[in-house]
Amino acid sequence: MKVQTKQERDFLRNHGYHPDQYYVKKNGTVAKKTKHQMVRDHLILHGSISTWEAIQKYRATRLAAIVFNLKDPRKENMNITTEIRPMDGGGTYAMYHFNPQTQII
Secondary structure (H helix, E strand, O other): OOOOOHHHHHHHHHOOOOOOOEEEOOOOOEEEOOHHHHHHHHHHHHOEEEHHHHHHHHOOOOHHHHHHHHHOOOOOOOOEEEEEEEOOOOOEEEEEEEOHHHOOO
């Protein structure tokens, strides 16, 4: 699935859909994106995503599994690195970074 054009995003907004959660199919109908698609688009547009951000924005509680599938050469084959960060109150969380310059082909 390709990243939406400005025209497609404007079309969705004008018809009451949130462009981050919906897309226009080839036949012109509107469909809801999967969590996998929403995380993929977020990484492409913003470059990184944390586990908490994925839960808040996309209700994606299994971000590690989504990233695993995005990295899979048989599927998306995206070059994503994982950074483990400490939390203020103790513990750690994962931050995932998309590296388009070093994309695996």
